[in-house]
Amino acid sequence: MDNGILQVTLSNPEGIVTGVRYGNIDNLLEVINDESNRGYWDLVWSALGSTGTTGIFDVIKGTSFNVIVENDEQVEISFTRTWDTSQEGKLVPLNIDKRFVLLRGCSGFYSYAIYEHLAEWPAFNLAETRIAFKLRKDKFHYMAIADNRQRNMPLPDDRLPPRGQALAYPEAVLLVNPVEPDLKGEVDDKYQYSCENKDIRVHGWICRDESVGFWLITPSDEFKSGGPQKQNLTSHVGPTTLAVYLSAHYSGEDLVPKFNAGEHWKKVFGPVFMYCNSLFDGADPLWLWDDAKEQMIIEVQSWPYNFPASEDFPKSDQRGNVSGRLLVQDRYVYDDYISASGAFVGLAPPGDVGSWQRECKDYQFWTRADENGFFSINNIRAGDYNLYAWVPGFIGDYKYNVVVNITSGTHFMVDVTCGTGCDIDMGVLVYEPPRNGPTLWEIGIPDRSAAEFYVPDPNPKYINKLYVNHPDRFRQYGLWERYAELYPNEDLVYTVGTSDYAKDWFFAQVTRKKDNNKYQGTTWQIKFTLDDLDQSSTYKLRVAIASATFSELQVRVNNPNANRPLFSSGLIGRDNSIARHGIHGLYWLFNVDVPGARLVAGDNTIFLTQPRTTSPFQGIMYDYIRFEGPSSSISKREKH
Incomplete structure (x- = not known):
């Protein structure tokens, strides 16, 4: 494919991108790699009944090639691989259609794919799928994924012995003798460059010598699993750049979709845009990043694209819009309704309260409410959805219990009247977060992250210089080891009223x-004083967890040696966020009844125990903890 600006070469009929010619560089992709390891779609799958997040790795190679569109404005080509019963156990039971699109006057190319599982085919699990590009290591050394997350990167050779020394897991490598001496002593780990779906809009690489950039732009999250806060890989040493559509990172098996025999499924992943840009001699190559951000805005504003030829990708006139206002009612905080400022509001397949964060088969559509709680969700595919939300500053999840039905014709139906243009106005929705009584004390901020707690400095032997004096200081390697250094014999003790959670509450138990x-x-203690105790009433301990990895939360009150805890979560979580510098994974909320008879007037202690001990990466990241008095003792805070 060639439009006079760039030329994209693909293998026929496999549909592997073997070359991208742009500017003065004959191939942006890694020419020393095998042609199948340059630009490709891949997936990881396993047979139903398999557990975990691993499986068979498959670089998707087409067996048939077709030109779908070829005119003065556009070329769209298709590489398909169809499945039949003779391939059972050898290939994932999916029909896959990979599409590549080049437009007139466009400094880049698009790719999307349609996956389909027919009802008569066998069951399977799909652990991961993505598109990947391996760029030339002799050209691309500077990586950018955000304004404050960009740097010169090591070479892939630096990660190999003897230049690199593997650390606690293979992805983390200490650079002991890198080609670039300035990088000596740093840690390279691809997970340090993960982002939340909502923030993965543009990332990529700059070749300073030729003043050329290669960027991957993802204009929409609708085809990604797990919602806006689900974290995925972006770019990393290779130089590699990825668009990850489906993965179990920071979530574990909960986000591995399992397809049954008899289940028909079809999904469109993408399109995403591979954008190339360049500069005149003498200009600052970092301008390429600014230009890529501007192009990203253009792509986002152009979504849904009008050019994909597949009927499985609906255009804007085949989609719906939903708007409304979300308010919060918490009578212990404020007499009146509170605007759900900054709330995450989304449509996802029907399910239970909070089920959207574990949903991984279909489409989701999310937005942020404004400061007054007004929201608008646009360009929604036809289908049945629930409306979900969560509000920073408040615990728990909201769900609107009536199914919202978006149709692809001229009518959109819900239990409220369609407004002008058949957009759906949901009216005013009210979320009542979990609450039994007044707040007696609280630790942290209910925002589904542990970032506000104490994040230690890294061991000087294991530093990534990018994250020194950086807001994302939690992305340093090995921080889990700092706990034992700070608390070699005794565990953390937090005293309500005198301790400061930003200094005295370690970010992970x-x-x-x-x-x-x-x-x-480990067993952490929360010490607090009760002046007025009602032993005949029930108090409530609410524990919101930002991440859990093969862990268990046990709660005891005033007796650390009680054989049976007052509460146990049982085994929870496979997020692996501690090892992967994620600061959060999947959200959990536990509500524990504390009988007043377990408490005493005066000094009390709550003991939080995480007893499971097979790995350094097991543990809990807390989001927020609140202790509420009995419901009879209504005592509102000051209005604010």
């Missing part, structure tokens, strides 16, 4: 490593 390479569970 991890295991403690002992000298014999064994690990020890």
Whole structure:
């Protein structure tokens, strides 16, 4: 495909991108790699009944090539791979149609794919799918994924022995003798460059010598799993750049879709845009990043694109819009309704309250409410949805219980009257967050992240210089080991009223490593005073968890040695966010009844134990903890 600006070469009929010619560079992709390892779609799958997040890795190679559109304005080509029963156990039971599009006057190319599983085909799991590009390591050394997350990167050679030394897991490597001496002593780990779906709009690489940029622009999240806060990989040493559509990172098996025999499924992933830009001699190459951001805005504003030829990609006139206003009612905070400022509001397939964060088969559509709680969700595909929301500053999840039906014709139906143009106006919705009584004390901020807690400085031996004095200081390697250094023998004790959670509450309740390479569970204490105690009433402890990894939360009150805890979560979480510098994974909310008879007038202690001890990465990241008095003792805070 060639439009006079760039030339894209693909293998026929496999549909592997083997070359991208742009500017003065004959191929932006890594020419020393095999042609199948330059630009490709891939997936990881397993047979139904398999557990975990691994499986068979498959670079998707087409078996048939077709030109779908070829005119003066556009070329769209298709590489398909169809499945039949002779391939059972060898290939994932999917029909896959990979599309590539080049437009007139466009400094880049698009790609999307349609996956389909027919009802008569066998069951399977799909752990991951993505598009990947491997750029030339002799050209692309500067990576940018955000205004404050960009730097010169190591070479892939630096990660290999003897230049690199593997650390606690293969993705983390200490650079002991890198080609670029300035990088010596740093840690390289691709997970340090993860982002939330909502923030993965543009990322990529700059070739300073030729003043050329290669960027991957993702204009919409609708085809990604897990909602706006689900984290995925972006760019990393290779130089590699990815668009990850489906993965179990920071979530575990909960986000591995399992397809049954008899289940028909079809989904369009993308399109995403591979954008190339260049500069005149003498200009600052970092301008390429600014230009890529401007192009990203153009792509976002152009969504849904009008050019994809597949009927499976609906255009804007085949989509619906939903708007409304979300308010919060919490009588212990404020007499009147509170605007759900900054609320995340979205449509996802029907399910239980909060089910959207584990939904991984279909489409989701999200927005942020304004400061007054007004929201508008646009360009929604036809289908049945629930409306979900969560509000920063308040615990729990909102769900609107009536199914919202978007049709692809001229009518959109819900239990409210369609407005002008058949857009759906949901009216005023009210979220009542969990609440039994007044707040007696609280720790943290209910925002589904542990970032507000104490994040230690990294071990000087394991530093990524990018994250020194950086808002994302939690992205440094090895922070879990700092807990045992701070608390070698005794565990964390937090005293309500005098302790400061930003200084005194470690960001993760991890295991403690002992000298014999064994690990020890930990018990944190929260000390507080009750002046007025009603022993005949029930108090409420609410524990919001930002991430959990093969862990368990046990709660005891005033007796750390009680054989049976007052509450146990059982085994929860496979997020692996501690090892992968994620600061959050999947959200959990536990509501624990504390009988007044367990408390005393005066000094009390709540003991939080994480007893599971097979790994340094097991543990809990707390989001927010609140202790409420009995419902009879209504005592509103000052209005604010």
